Amino acid sequence: MPRLRTKLIAFAGLFLAPLPTADAFGPTPNPVLQNAQSRLMAEFARFATLTDGTVGIAVRDLGTGETLAYNGDTLFPMASTYKVAVAGKILSLLDAGSLSLDETAPRLGRPLPIRTLLEMSLTQSDNEATDALVARAGGPQAVNDWVRSIGVRNLRIDSNTRDLLARAKIAGTGFGDEAVMESGLSAAQRTARDMPNIGFAQDPRDTATPRAMDDLLAAIRLGKALKPQTTAIILSIMERCKTGKDRLRAMLPPGTRIAHKTGTLNGLGNDTGIITLPDGRLFAITVFVMKDYKGRIMRDRIMAEAARAAYDYFLFAPDRHTA
Structure with missing residues:
Protein backbone atom coordinates (compact mmCIF):
# COMPACT_ATOMS: atom_id res chain seq x y z
CA MET A 1 0.00 0.00 0.00
CA PRO A 2 2.76 2.60 0.76
CA ARG A 3 4.34 1.82 -2.61
CA LEU A 4 1.00 2.38 -4.39
CA ARG A 5 0.51 5.68 -2.54
CA THR A 6 3.95 6.85 -3.70
CA LYS A 7 3.16 6.01 -7.32
CA LEU A 8 -0.16 7.86 -7.16
CA ILE A 9 1.52 10.98 -5.71
CA ALA A 10 4.19 10.89 -8.42
CA PHE A 11 1.58 10.41 -11.15
CA ALA A 12 -0.51 13.30 -9.85
CA GLY A 13 2.58 15.47 -9.79
CA LEU A 14 2.83 15.26 -13.57
CA PHE A 15 -0.49 17.10 -13.82
CA LEU A 16 -0.08 19.48 -10.91
CA ALA A 17 3.41 20.75 -11.85
CA PRO A 18 3.37 24.15 -13.64
CA LEU A 19 3.70 24.01 -17.40
CA PRO A 20 6.86 25.51 -18.92
CA THR A 21 6.48 28.92 -20.51
CA ALA A 22 6.60 29.42 -24.27
CA ASP A 23 10.09 30.89 -23.90
CA ALA A 24 11.30 27.56 -22.57
CA PHE A 25 10.86 26.04 -26.01
CA GLY A 26 12.64 28.87 -27.86
CA PRO A 27 16.27 29.89 -27.99
CA THR A 28 17.83 30.74 -24.66
CA PRO A 29 18.13 34.52 -24.33
CA ASN A 30 21.71 35.73 -24.54
CA PRO A 31 22.40 37.32 -21.14
CA VAL A 32 25.37 39.29 -22.46
CA LEU A 33 23.25 40.86 -25.21
CA GLN A 34 20.40 41.53 -22.80
CA ASN A 35 22.83 43.26 -20.46
CA ALA A 36 24.19 45.38 -23.32
CA GLN A 37 20.66 46.38 -24.34
CA SER A 38 19.82 47.31 -20.76
CA ARG A 39 22.94 49.45 -20.52
CA LEU A 40 22.11 51.27 -23.74
CA MET A 41 18.56 51.96 -22.63
CA ALA A 42 19.88 53.23 -19.30
CA GLU A 43 22.19 55.56 -21.19
CA PHE A 44 19.29 56.88 -23.28
CA ALA A 45 17.32 57.52 -20.08
CA ARG A 46 20.31 59.33 -18.59
CA PHE A 47 20.68 61.55 -21.65
CA ALA A 48 17.00 62.46 -21.34
CA THR A 49 17.64 63.93 -17.88
CA LEU A 50 19.97 66.52 -19.43
CA THR A 51 16.93 68.46 -20.65
CA ASP A 52 13.80 69.74 -19.00
CA GLY A 53 11.97 68.82 -22.20
CA THR A 54 11.15 65.50 -23.87
CA VAL A 55 13.66 63.26 -25.64
CA GLY A 56 12.86 60.56 -28.19
CA ILE A 57 15.47 58.14 -29.50
CA ALA A 58 15.14 55.20 -31.89
CA VAL A 59 17.97 53.09 -33.27
CA ARG A 60 17.74 50.21 -35.73
CA ASP A 61 20.24 47.73 -37.12
CA LEU A 62 19.42 47.77 -40.84
CA GLY A 63 20.80 44.27 -41.27
CA THR A 64 18.92 42.47 -38.52
CA GLY A 65 16.07 44.86 -37.83
CA GLU A 66 16.92 44.99 -34.14
CA THR A 67 15.37 48.16 -32.73
CA LEU A 68 15.75 49.90 -29.40
CA ALA A 69 13.80 53.03 -28.54
CA TYR A 70 13.25 55.54 -25.77
CA ASN A 71 9.95 57.41 -26.19
CA GLY A 72 10.03 55.86 -29.65
CA ASP A 73 6.28 56.13 -30.17
CA THR A 74 5.90 59.73 -29.02
CA LEU A 75 5.04 62.34 -31.65
CA PHE A 76 7.57 65.16 -32.14
CA PRO A 77 7.56 68.09 -34.55
CA MET A 78 9.83 67.06 -37.43
CA ALA A 79 11.02 70.57 -38.27
CA SER A 80 13.42 70.31 -41.21
CA THR A 81 13.90 66.54 -40.95
CA TYR A 82 10.71 66.35 -43.05
CA LYS A 83 12.86 67.44 -45.98
CA VAL A 84 14.04 63.83 -46.35
CA ALA A 85 10.48 62.86 -47.28
CA VAL A 86 10.24 65.77 -49.73
CA ALA A 87 13.43 64.66 -51.46
CA GLY A 88 12.16 61.08 -51.52
CA LYS A 89 8.93 62.10 -53.22
CA ILE A 90 10.80 64.17 -55.81
CA LEU A 91 13.13 61.27 -56.62
CA SER A 92 10.16 58.92 -56.90
CA LEU A 93 8.94 61.18 -59.72
CA LEU A 94 12.33 60.76 -61.35
CA ASP A 95 11.91 56.99 -61.02
CA ALA A 96 8.51 57.27 -62.69
CA GLY A 97 9.92 59.27 -65.60
CA SER A 98 7.78 62.31 -64.84
CA LEU A 99 10.63 64.57 -63.71
CA SER A 100 14.17 65.40 -64.75
CA LEU A 101 16.92 66.57 -62.41
CA ASP A 102 17.82 69.18 -65.01
CA GLU A 103 14.37 70.76 -65.19
CA THR A 104 14.02 74.00 -63.28
CA ALA A 105 11.73 75.28 -60.55
CA PRO A 106 11.66 78.81 -59.15
CA ARG A 107 13.35 79.65 -55.87
CA LEU A 108 12.67 83.27 -54.89
CA GLY A 109 11.83 83.97 -58.52
CA ARG A 110 15.04 82.50 -59.89
CA PRO A 111 14.81 79.20 -61.80
CA LEU A 112 17.17 76.53 -60.50
CA PRO A 113 17.63 72.89 -61.54
CA ILE A 114 15.91 70.28 -59.39
CA ARG A 115 19.29 68.71 -58.61
CA THR A 116 20.49 72.04 -57.19
CA LEU A 117 17.34 72.49 -55.15
CA LEU A 118 17.76 68.99 -53.69
CA GLU A 119 21.35 69.79 -52.73
CA MET A 120 20.35 73.07 -51.10
CA SER A 121 17.44 71.52 -49.24
CA LEU A 122 19.30 68.55 -47.76
CA THR A 123 22.80 69.94 -47.21
CA GLN A 124 22.01 73.54 -46.22
CA SER A 125 18.39 73.04 -45.09
CA ASP A 126 17.38 75.86 -47.45
CA ASN A 127 13.70 76.56 -46.83
CA GLU A 128 12.93 78.28 -50.13
CA ALA A 129 14.55 75.46 -52.09
CA THR A 130 12.50 72.94 -50.12
CA ASP A 131 9.25 74.77 -50.78
CA ALA A 132 10.03 74.87 -54.50
CA LEU A 133 10.41 71.09 -54.33
CA VAL A 134 7.19 70.69 -52.34
CA ALA A 135 5.34 72.65 -55.03
CA ARG A 136 6.90 70.55 -57.80
CA ALA A 137 5.98 67.38 -55.90
CA GLY A 138 2.31 68.39 -55.93
CA GLY A 139 2.06 69.92 -52.46
CA PRO A 140 2.37 68.58 -48.91
CA GLN A 141 -0.43 66.04 -49.37
CA ALA A 142 1.38 64.46 -52.32
CA VAL A 143 4.50 64.05 -50.18
CA ASN A 144 2.37 62.62 -47.38
CA ASP A 145 0.74 60.16 -49.77
CA TRP A 146 4.15 58.97 -50.96
CA VAL A 147 5.24 58.34 -47.37
CA ARG A 148 2.12 56.23 -46.84
CA SER A 149 2.69 54.38 -50.10
CA ILE A 150 6.05 53.05 -48.91
CA GLY A 151 4.51 51.72 -45.70
CA VAL A 152 5.57 54.41 -43.24
CA ARG A 153 3.02 55.27 -40.56
CA ASN A 154 3.06 57.80 -37.70
CA LEU A 155 4.77 60.38 -39.88
CA ARG A 156 2.58 63.07 -41.41
CA ILE A 157 3.28 66.05 -43.63
CA ASP A 158 0.71 68.81 -43.61
CA SER A 159 2.63 71.95 -44.59
CA ASN A 160 5.40 73.43 -46.63
CA THR A 161 8.22 75.07 -44.69
CA ARG A 162 6.79 78.58 -44.85
CA ASP A 163 3.49 77.54 -43.31
CA LEU A 164 5.18 75.28 -40.76
CA LEU A 165 7.36 78.15 -39.54
CA ALA A 166 4.35 80.44 -39.32
CA ARG A 167 2.61 77.96 -37.05
CA ALA A 168 5.75 77.41 -34.97
CA LYS A 169 6.14 81.10 -34.14
CA ILE A 170 2.58 82.44 -34.11
CA ALA A 171 -0.83 81.42 -32.80
CA GLY A 172 -3.26 79.23 -34.66
CA THR A 173 -2.53 75.75 -33.36
CA GLY A 174 -5.76 75.64 -31.39
CA PHE A 175 -4.18 74.89 -28.03
CA GLY A 176 -5.00 78.13 -26.25
CA ASP A 177 -3.18 81.32 -25.43
CA GLU A 178 0.05 79.55 -24.56
CA ALA A 179 0.52 78.93 -28.30
CA VAL A 180 0.91 82.69 -28.75
CA MET A 181 2.80 83.57 -25.63
CA GLU A 182 4.37 81.48 -22.88
CA SER A 183 5.34 83.29 -19.68
CA GLY A 184 4.26 86.62 -21.14
CA LEU A 185 6.78 86.53 -23.99
CA SER A 186 6.07 87.54 -27.57
CA ALA A 187 6.98 85.25 -30.46
CA ALA A 188 10.03 87.44 -31.19
CA GLN A 189 11.18 87.29 -27.57
CA ARG A 190 10.64 83.54 -27.48
CA THR A 191 12.76 83.17 -30.60
CA ALA A 192 15.54 85.34 -29.20
CA ARG A 193 15.65 83.23 -26.03
CA ASP A 194 15.29 79.91 -27.90
CA MET A 195 12.20 79.03 -25.92
CA PRO A 196 9.66 76.47 -27.13
CA ASN A 197 6.17 77.11 -28.40
CA ILE A 198 4.33 74.54 -26.30
CA GLY A 199 1.17 74.76 -28.39
CA PHE A 200 3.11 74.02 -31.56
CA ALA A 201 4.91 71.11 -29.90
CA GLN A 202 1.52 69.56 -29.03
CA ASP A 203 0.08 70.03 -32.52
CA PRO A 204 -0.11 66.68 -34.35
CA ARG A 205 0.52 68.29 -37.74
CA ASP A 206 3.94 67.81 -39.33
CA THR A 207 5.05 65.32 -36.71
CA ALA A 208 6.67 61.91 -36.56
CA THR A 209 7.66 59.37 -33.96
CA THR A 243 24.32 71.42 -40.68
CA GLY A 244 24.46 69.79 -37.25
CA LYS A 245 28.21 69.38 -36.81
CA ASP A 246 27.65 69.20 -33.04
CA ARG A 247 24.81 66.69 -33.25
CA LEU A 248 24.86 63.03 -34.35
CA ARG A 249 28.30 63.20 -35.94
CA ALA A 250 30.06 65.13 -33.17
CA MET A 251 31.28 62.21 -31.01
CA LEU A 252 31.63 59.56 -33.70
CA PRO A 253 35.13 58.38 -34.60
CA PRO A 254 36.79 60.61 -37.22
CA GLY A 255 35.89 59.56 -40.74
CA THR A 256 32.68 57.78 -39.75
CA ARG A 257 30.27 57.74 -42.67
CA ILE A 258 26.91 59.30 -41.86
CA ALA A 259 24.02 60.40 -44.08
CA HIS A 260 21.75 62.63 -42.03
CA LYS A 261 19.34 65.56 -41.86
CA THR A 262 18.82 68.02 -39.04
CA GLY A 263 15.84 70.04 -37.85
CA THR A 264 15.75 73.07 -35.58
CA LEU A 265 13.05 75.30 -34.09
CA ASN A 266 12.64 77.20 -30.85
CA GLY A 267 13.21 74.78 -27.99
CA LEU A 268 13.52 71.89 -30.43
CA GLY A 269 16.45 70.03 -31.96
CA ASN A 270 16.39 66.98 -34.24
CA ASP A 271 18.80 64.85 -36.19
CA THR A 272 18.11 61.66 -38.12
CA GLY A 273 20.50 59.59 -40.15
CA ILE A 274 22.19 56.37 -41.20
CA ILE A 275 25.60 55.54 -39.74
CA THR A 276 28.04 53.06 -41.24
CA LEU A 277 30.13 50.95 -38.86
CA PRO A 278 33.77 50.05 -39.66
CA ASP A 279 32.75 46.58 -40.86
CA GLY A 280 30.14 48.01 -43.25
CA ARG A 281 27.06 47.31 -41.14
CA LEU A 282 24.49 50.10 -40.97
CA PHE A 283 22.16 51.46 -38.36
CA ALA A 284 19.52 54.17 -38.47
CA ILE A 285 19.20 56.62 -35.63
CA THR A 286 16.73 59.38 -34.86
CA VAL A 287 17.03 61.73 -31.90
CA PHE A 288 14.32 64.31 -31.26
CA VAL A 289 14.30 66.84 -28.39
CA MET A 290 11.31 69.12 -27.81
CA LYS A 291 9.87 71.49 -25.18
CA ASP A 292 13.42 72.24 -24.04
CA TYR A 293 14.42 75.39 -22.16
CA LYS A 294 18.07 74.39 -21.55
CA GLY A 295 19.24 75.60 -24.94
CA ARG A 296 20.79 74.45 -28.20
CA ILE A 297 24.14 73.35 -26.75
CA MET A 298 22.50 70.86 -24.41
CA ARG A 299 20.15 69.57 -27.12
CA ASP A 300 23.11 69.03 -29.43
CA ARG A 301 24.96 67.17 -26.69
CA ILE A 302 22.05 64.78 -26.17
CA MET A 303 22.06 63.92 -29.88
CA ALA A 304 25.83 63.44 -29.95
CA GLU A 305 25.87 61.27 -26.82
CA ALA A 306 23.03 59.10 -28.10
CA ALA A 307 24.75 58.53 -31.44
CA ARG A 308 28.04 57.51 -29.84
CA ALA A 309 26.34 55.18 -27.35
CA ALA A 310 24.41 53.52 -30.20
CA TYR A 311 27.56 53.28 -32.33
CA ASP A 312 29.44 51.46 -29.56
CA TYR A 313 26.47 49.20 -28.86
CA PHE A 314 26.00 48.05 -32.43
CA LEU A 315 29.74 47.66 -32.95
CA PHE A 316 30.43 45.55 -29.85
CA ALA A 317 27.25 43.89 -28.56
CA PRO A 318 27.22 40.17 -29.49
CA ASP A 319 25.04 37.55 -31.09
CA ARG A 320 22.22 39.27 -32.89
CA HIS A 321 19.63 37.33 -34.86
CA THR A 322 18.40 38.29 -38.31
CA ALA A 323 14.91 39.80 -38.17
Whole structure:
Protein backbone atom coordinates (compact mmCIF):
# COMPACT_ATOMS: atom_id res chain seq x y z
CA MET A 1 0.00 0.00 0.00
CA PRO A 2 2.76 2.60 0.76
CA ARG A 3 4.34 1.82 -2.61
CA LEU A 4 1.00 2.38 -4.39
CA ARG A 5 0.51 5.68 -2.54
CA THR A 6 3.95 6.85 -3.70
CA LYS A 7 3.16 6.01 -7.32
CA LEU A 8 -0.16 7.86 -7.16
CA ILE A 9 1.52 10.98 -5.71
CA ALA A 10 4.19 10.89 -8.42
CA PHE A 11 1.58 10.41 -11.15
CA ALA A 12 -0.51 13.30 -9.85
CA GLY A 13 2.58 15.47 -9.79
CA LEU A 14 2.83 15.26 -13.57
CA PHE A 15 -0.49 17.10 -13.82
CA LEU A 16 -0.08 19.48 -10.91
CA ALA A 17 3.41 20.75 -11.85
CA PRO A 18 3.37 24.15 -13.64
CA LEU A 19 3.70 24.01 -17.40
CA PRO A 20 6.86 25.51 -18.92
CA THR A 21 6.48 28.92 -20.51
CA ALA A 22 6.60 29.42 -24.27
CA ASP A 23 10.09 30.89 -23.90
CA ALA A 24 11.30 27.56 -22.57
CA PHE A 25 10.86 26.04 -26.01
CA GLY A 26 12.64 28.87 -27.86
CA PRO A 27 16.27 29.89 -27.99
CA THR A 28 17.83 30.74 -24.66
CA PRO A 29 18.13 34.52 -24.33
CA ASN A 30 21.71 35.73 -24.54
CA PRO A 31 22.40 37.32 -21.14
CA VAL A 32 25.37 39.29 -22.46
CA LEU A 33 23.25 40.86 -25.21
CA GLN A 34 20.40 41.53 -22.80
CA ASN A 35 22.83 43.26 -20.46
CA ALA A 36 24.19 45.38 -23.32
CA GLN A 37 20.66 46.38 -24.34
CA SER A 38 19.82 47.31 -20.76
CA ARG A 39 22.94 49.45 -20.52
CA LEU A 40 22.11 51.27 -23.74
CA MET A 41 18.56 51.96 -22.63
CA ALA A 42 19.88 53.23 -19.30
CA GLU A 43 22.19 55.56 -21.19
CA PHE A 44 19.29 56.88 -23.28
CA ALA A 45 17.32 57.52 -20.08
CA ARG A 46 20.31 59.33 -18.59
CA PHE A 47 20.68 61.55 -21.65
CA ALA A 48 17.00 62.46 -21.34
CA THR A 49 17.64 63.93 -17.88
CA LEU A 50 19.97 66.52 -19.43
CA THR A 51 16.93 68.46 -20.65
CA ASP A 52 13.80 69.74 -19.00
CA GLY A 53 11.97 68.82 -22.20
CA THR A 54 11.15 65.50 -23.87
CA VAL A 55 13.66 63.26 -25.64
CA GLY A 56 12.86 60.56 -28.19
CA ILE A 57 15.47 58.14 -29.50
CA ALA A 58 15.14 55.20 -31.89
CA VAL A 59 17.97 53.09 -33.27
CA ARG A 60 17.74 50.21 -35.73
CA ASP A 61 20.24 47.73 -37.12
CA LEU A 62 19.42 47.77 -40.84
CA GLY A 63 20.80 44.27 -41.27
CA THR A 64 18.92 42.47 -38.52
CA GLY A 65 16.07 44.86 -37.83
CA GLU A 66 16.92 44.99 -34.14
CA THR A 67 15.37 48.16 -32.73
CA LEU A 68 15.75 49.90 -29.40
CA ALA A 69 13.80 53.03 -28.54
CA TYR A 70 13.25 55.54 -25.77
CA ASN A 71 9.95 57.41 -26.19
CA GLY A 72 10.03 55.86 -29.65
CA ASP A 73 6.28 56.13 -30.17
CA THR A 74 5.90 59.73 -29.02
CA LEU A 75 5.04 62.34 -31.65
CA PHE A 76 7.57 65.16 -32.14
CA PRO A 77 7.56 68.09 -34.55
CA MET A 78 9.83 67.06 -37.43
CA ALA A 79 11.02 70.57 -38.27
CA SER A 80 13.42 70.31 -41.21
CA THR A 81 13.90 66.54 -40.95
CA TYR A 82 10.71 66.35 -43.05
CA LYS A 83 12.86 67.44 -45.98
CA VAL A 84 14.04 63.83 -46.35
CA ALA A 85 10.48 62.86 -47.28
CA VAL A 86 10.24 65.77 -49.73
CA ALA A 87 13.43 64.66 -51.46
CA GLY A 88 12.16 61.08 -51.52
CA LYS A 89 8.93 62.10 -53.22
CA ILE A 90 10.80 64.17 -55.81
CA LEU A 91 13.13 61.27 -56.62
CA SER A 92 10.16 58.92 -56.90
CA LEU A 93 8.94 61.18 -59.72
CA LEU A 94 12.33 60.76 -61.35
CA ASP A 95 11.91 56.99 -61.02
CA ALA A 96 8.51 57.27 -62.69
CA GLY A 97 9.92 59.27 -65.60
CA SER A 98 7.78 62.31 -64.84
CA LEU A 99 10.63 64.57 -63.71
CA SER A 100 14.17 65.40 -64.75
CA LEU A 101 16.92 66.57 -62.41
CA ASP A 102 17.82 69.18 -65.01
CA GLU A 103 14.37 70.76 -65.19
CA THR A 104 14.02 74.00 -63.28
CA ALA A 105 11.73 75.28 -60.55
CA PRO A 106 11.66 78.81 -59.15
CA ARG A 107 13.35 79.65 -55.87
CA LEU A 108 12.67 83.27 -54.89
CA GLY A 109 11.83 83.97 -58.52
CA ARG A 110 15.04 82.50 -59.89
CA PRO A 111 14.81 79.20 -61.80
CA LEU A 112 17.17 76.53 -60.50
CA PRO A 113 17.63 72.89 -61.54
CA ILE A 114 15.91 70.28 -59.39
CA ARG A 115 19.29 68.71 -58.61
CA THR A 116 20.49 72.04 -57.19
CA LEU A 117 17.34 72.49 -55.15
CA LEU A 118 17.76 68.99 -53.69
CA GLU A 119 21.35 69.79 -52.73
CA MET A 120 20.35 73.07 -51.10
CA SER A 121 17.44 71.52 -49.24
CA LEU A 122 19.30 68.55 -47.76
CA THR A 123 22.80 69.94 -47.21
CA GLN A 124 22.01 73.54 -46.22
CA SER A 125 18.39 73.04 -45.09
CA ASP A 126 17.38 75.86 -47.45
CA ASN A 127 13.70 76.56 -46.83
CA GLU A 128 12.93 78.28 -50.13
CA ALA A 129 14.55 75.46 -52.09
CA THR A 130 12.50 72.94 -50.12
CA ASP A 131 9.25 74.77 -50.78
CA ALA A 132 10.03 74.87 -54.50
CA LEU A 133 10.41 71.09 -54.33
CA VAL A 134 7.19 70.69 -52.34
CA ALA A 135 5.34 72.65 -55.03
CA ARG A 136 6.90 70.55 -57.80
CA ALA A 137 5.98 67.38 -55.90
CA GLY A 138 2.31 68.39 -55.93
CA GLY A 139 2.06 69.92 -52.46
CA PRO A 140 2.37 68.58 -48.91
CA GLN A 141 -0.43 66.04 -49.37
CA ALA A 142 1.38 64.46 -52.32
CA VAL A 143 4.50 64.05 -50.18
CA ASN A 144 2.37 62.62 -47.38
CA ASP A 145 0.74 60.16 -49.77
CA TRP A 146 4.15 58.97 -50.96
CA VAL A 147 5.24 58.34 -47.37
CA ARG A 148 2.12 56.23 -46.84
CA SER A 149 2.69 54.38 -50.10
CA ILE A 150 6.05 53.05 -48.91
CA GLY A 151 4.51 51.72 -45.70
CA VAL A 152 5.57 54.41 -43.24
CA ARG A 153 3.02 55.27 -40.56
CA ASN A 154 3.06 57.80 -37.70
CA LEU A 155 4.77 60.38 -39.88
CA ARG A 156 2.58 63.07 -41.41
CA ILE A 157 3.28 66.05 -43.63
CA ASP A 158 0.71 68.81 -43.61
CA SER A 159 2.63 71.95 -44.59
CA ASN A 160 5.40 73.43 -46.63
CA THR A 161 8.22 75.07 -44.69
CA ARG A 162 6.79 78.58 -44.85
CA ASP A 163 3.49 77.54 -43.31
CA LEU A 164 5.18 75.28 -40.76
CA LEU A 165 7.36 78.15 -39.54
CA ALA A 166 4.35 80.44 -39.32
CA ARG A 167 2.61 77.96 -37.05
CA ALA A 168 5.75 77.41 -34.97
CA LYS A 169 6.14 81.10 -34.14
CA ILE A 170 2.58 82.44 -34.11
CA ALA A 171 -0.83 81.42 -32.80
CA GLY A 172 -3.26 79.23 -34.66
CA THR A 173 -2.53 75.75 -33.36
CA GLY A 174 -5.76 75.64 -31.39
CA PHE A 175 -4.18 74.89 -28.03
CA GLY A 176 -5.00 78.13 -26.25
CA ASP A 177 -3.18 81.32 -25.43
CA GLU A 178 0.05 79.55 -24.56
CA ALA A 179 0.52 78.93 -28.30
CA VAL A 180 0.91 82.69 -28.75
CA MET A 181 2.80 83.57 -25.63
CA GLU A 182 4.37 81.48 -22.88
CA SER A 183 5.34 83.29 -19.68
CA GLY A 184 4.26 86.62 -21.14
CA LEU A 185 6.78 86.53 -23.99
CA SER A 186 6.07 87.54 -27.57
CA ALA A 187 6.98 85.25 -30.46
CA ALA A 188 10.03 87.44 -31.19
CA GLN A 189 11.18 87.29 -27.57
CA ARG A 190 10.64 83.54 -27.48
CA THR A 191 12.76 83.17 -30.60
CA ALA A 192 15.54 85.34 -29.20
CA ARG A 193 15.65 83.23 -26.03
CA ASP A 194 15.29 79.91 -27.90
CA MET A 195 12.20 79.03 -25.92
CA PRO A 196 9.66 76.47 -27.13
CA ASN A 197 6.17 77.11 -28.40
CA ILE A 198 4.33 74.54 -26.30
CA GLY A 199 1.17 74.76 -28.39
CA PHE A 200 3.11 74.02 -31.56
CA ALA A 201 4.91 71.11 -29.90
CA GLN A 202 1.52 69.56 -29.03
CA ASP A 203 0.08 70.03 -32.52
CA PRO A 204 -0.11 66.68 -34.35
CA ARG A 205 0.52 68.29 -37.74
CA ASP A 206 3.94 67.81 -39.33
CA THR A 207 5.05 65.32 -36.71
CA ALA A 208 6.67 61.91 -36.56
CA THR A 209 7.66 59.37 -33.96
CA PRO A 210 11.34 58.46 -33.75
CA ARG A 211 10.45 54.93 -34.87
CA ALA A 212 8.59 56.26 -37.91
CA MET A 213 11.54 58.41 -38.95
CA ASP A 214 13.75 55.33 -38.77
CA ASP A 215 11.12 53.53 -40.86
CA LEU A 216 11.53 56.20 -43.54
CA LEU A 217 15.31 55.97 -43.51
CA ALA A 218 15.19 52.17 -43.61
CA ALA A 219 12.74 52.12 -46.52
CA ILE A 220 15.04 54.42 -48.48
CA ARG A 221 18.34 52.70 -47.65
CA LEU A 222 17.02 49.16 -48.14
CA GLY A 223 15.63 49.96 -51.59
CA LYS A 224 11.96 49.73 -50.66
CA ALA A 225 11.17 53.34 -51.57
CA LEU A 226 13.30 54.23 -54.59
CA LYS A 227 15.28 52.62 -57.38
CA PRO A 228 18.98 51.94 -56.74
CA GLN A 229 20.16 54.99 -58.67
CA THR A 230 17.86 57.42 -56.89
CA THR A 231 18.56 55.76 -53.55
CA ALA A 232 22.24 56.48 -54.14
CA ILE A 233 21.45 60.10 -55.04
CA ILE A 234 19.55 60.93 -51.86
CA LEU A 235 22.04 59.19 -49.58
CA SER A 236 25.04 60.83 -51.23
CA ILE A 237 23.46 64.26 -50.77
CA MET A 238 22.64 63.51 -47.12
CA GLU A 239 26.27 62.51 -46.58
CA ARG A 240 27.24 66.04 -47.58
CA CYS A 241 24.96 67.61 -44.94
CA LYS A 242 26.61 70.80 -43.66
CA THR A 243 24.32 71.42 -40.68
CA GLY A 244 24.46 69.79 -37.25
CA LYS A 245 28.21 69.38 -36.81
CA ASP A 246 27.65 69.20 -33.04
CA ARG A 247 24.81 66.69 -33.25
CA LEU A 248 24.86 63.03 -34.35
CA ARG A 249 28.30 63.20 -35.94
CA ALA A 250 30.06 65.13 -33.17
CA MET A 251 31.28 62.21 -31.01
CA LEU A 252 31.63 59.56 -33.70
CA PRO A 253 35.13 58.38 -34.60
CA PRO A 254 36.79 60.61 -37.22
CA GLY A 255 35.89 59.56 -40.74
CA THR A 256 32.68 57.78 -39.75
CA ARG A 257 30.27 57.74 -42.67
CA ILE A 258 26.91 59.30 -41.86
CA ALA A 259 24.02 60.40 -44.08
CA HIS A 260 21.75 62.63 -42.03
CA LYS A 261 19.34 65.56 -41.86
CA THR A 262 18.82 68.02 -39.04
CA GLY A 263 15.84 70.04 -37.85
CA THR A 264 15.75 73.07 -35.58
CA LEU A 265 13.05 75.30 -34.09
CA ASN A 266 12.64 77.20 -30.85
CA GLY A 267 13.21 74.78 -27.99
CA LEU A 268 13.52 71.89 -30.43
CA GLY A 269 16.45 70.03 -31.96
CA ASN A 270 16.39 66.98 -34.24
CA ASP A 271 18.80 64.85 -36.19
CA THR A 272 18.11 61.66 -38.12
CA GLY A 273 20.50 59.59 -40.15
CA ILE A 274 22.19 56.37 -41.20
CA ILE A 275 25.60 55.54 -39.74
CA THR A 276 28.04 53.06 -41.24
CA LEU A 277 30.13 50.95 -38.86
CA PRO A 278 33.77 50.05 -39.66
CA ASP A 279 32.75 46.58 -40.86
CA GLY A 280 30.14 48.01 -43.25
CA ARG A 281 27.06 47.31 -41.14
CA LEU A 282 24.49 50.10 -40.97
CA PHE A 283 22.16 51.46 -38.36
CA ALA A 284 19.52 54.17 -38.47
CA ILE A 285 19.20 56.62 -35.63
CA THR A 286 16.73 59.38 -34.86
CA VAL A 287 17.03 61.73 -31.90
CA PHE A 288 14.32 64.31 -31.26
CA VAL A 289 14.30 66.84 -28.39
CA MET A 290 11.31 69.12 -27.81
CA LYS A 291 9.87 71.49 -25.18
CA ASP A 292 13.42 72.24 -24.04
CA TYR A 293 14.42 75.39 -22.16
CA LYS A 294 18.07 74.39 -21.55
CA GLY A 295 19.24 75.60 -24.94
CA ARG A 296 20.79 74.45 -28.20
CA ILE A 297 24.14 73.35 -26.75
CA MET A 298 22.50 70.86 -24.41
CA ARG A 299 20.15 69.57 -27.12
CA ASP A 300 23.11 69.03 -29.43
CA ARG A 301 24.96 67.17 -26.69
CA ILE A 302 22.05 64.78 -26.17
CA MET A 303 22.06 63.92 -29.88
CA ALA A 304 25.83 63.44 -29.95
CA GLU A 305 25.87 61.27 -26.82
CA ALA A 306 23.03 59.10 -28.10
CA ALA A 307 24.75 58.53 -31.44
CA ARG A 308 28.04 57.51 -29.84
CA ALA A 309 26.34 55.18 -27.35
CA ALA A 310 24.41 53.52 -30.20
CA TYR A 311 27.56 53.28 -32.33
CA ASP A 312 29.44 51.46 -29.56
CA TYR A 313 26.47 49.20 -28.86
CA PHE A 314 26.00 48.05 -32.43
CA LEU A 315 29.74 47.66 -32.95
CA PHE A 316 30.43 45.55 -29.85
CA ALA A 317 27.25 43.89 -28.56
CA PRO A 318 27.22 40.17 -29.49
CA ASP A 319 25.04 37.55 -31.09
CA ARG A 320 22.22 39.27 -32.89
CA HIS A 321 19.63 37.33 -34.86
CA THR A 322 18.40 38.29 -38.31
CA ALA A 323 14.91 39.80 -38.17
